Amino acid sequence: MPDFLPPDLQAQRQQVGDLAATVLVPLRDDPSLTPECRAAQVRAVSQAAGLYALTQTEAAPELTLLVLRETLAQHGVGHLPGLFGASAGVLQGVAEPLRSSHLLPMLAGDKHTAFAFTEPADAPRATWARVDGEHLVVTGRKSYVTGGADAQFLTVLVEIDGQGPAMVVIDTHTPGVTLTRRFTSLDGSHHAAFAFEQARVPRHHAIGAPGDGRGRALAKISALRRAIAADCVGTMAGVIDLVAQELQRERRGGARAASERVRLRYGELRIQAYAVRATVYRTARLVDAGLDAVNESIAAKVLATEAANQAVDTAIQLVGGEALVDGHPLAAALRRLRVLRLAEGETDTLRVNVARGHLDLGKGRL
């Protein structure tokens, strides 16, 4: 039994693979669809297949989530907007009134949110708030807020005077909140920067106990890191399939697969993909066993993103210039994968975090 996946998950993987090949790939490639229309159709298909709600179901096993993400990525559709419902994320378990005003509308898709964690490099101070009666008065800036321009509210990491870090829900129409910049990154995703100038936010918009903001943010970021790692595993598998077809194709002078130097490169692609997949599955199993997997999630993310970037680069060398033509699957994979070495934690910073996790906190497994 490959990868020791339970039979029901193997069946689910097969179904999702079929759905990707027969429905999602044609939707991805249909030039007549606007992005909004494509997202709506993907969402409808995903809902009908029972995929959409998986990210919103607390009980969904991590291994299931990651194997299905990997399967979608292998078909080159894992990034399509509309595939998965917004997860509760840092709003997990919030009490009323935030539950009704923000969490439930977000899960229903009626309100969009974005995660505001990163500070611009030139910010003089991390975003902070003072308590004023029943309000927090928030000042500061955030950058690289993915989907921020379309969000009705942000979850913002804020340093509250005298209390410590908190994740705070801030409606984007609040006076004092300004969208200062919209931009698009190499992979085509949209981001925004925000300024907060004495923005008054109800005090109950601070989620959880005082001071536990970083912990909440970290739980969300860890889940995203594993999702990225699974996406890389699938993308690597798709890239390897494509390279194999190219190498075996008959051409003048014979198929490239006959060359030993080409085989060396191809073999290395497979070895890396094997190691990365094993790492991601093991990390999922740690999470499903209820164990602390912060460091392992970092290790999986760094290993997977670095290996996948290297793999697509090698694949392009093997296939040749045609692979760099806009619209080629390898050119598209290169654009998507490159940002993942920075998003949710830059590689070297994460390496240092893993070192700190073990040397200073005694955490992390080999």
Ligand SMILES: Cc1cc2nc3c(=O)[nH]c(=O)nc-3n(C[C@H](O)[C@H](O)[C@H](O)COP(=O)(O)OP(=O)(O)OC[C@H]3O[C@@H](n4cnc5c(N)ncnc54)[C@H](O)[C@@H]3O)c2cc1C
């Ligand atoms: C596609 C994409 C989507 C994103 N979405 C979001 C989002 O939704 N919300 C959000 O909050 N953020 C988001 N980000 C931001 C992302 O989390 C940051 O880009 C990432 O954490 C790296 O931070 P940085 O860009 O400030 O780079 P830095 O952390 O400044 O790193 C740049 C370089 O400086 C080095 N460096 C950093 N610190 C030190 C030091 N102390 N000493 C020596 N060298 C150092 C690093 O190793 C690295 O080489 C997104 C980024 C991308 C690319």
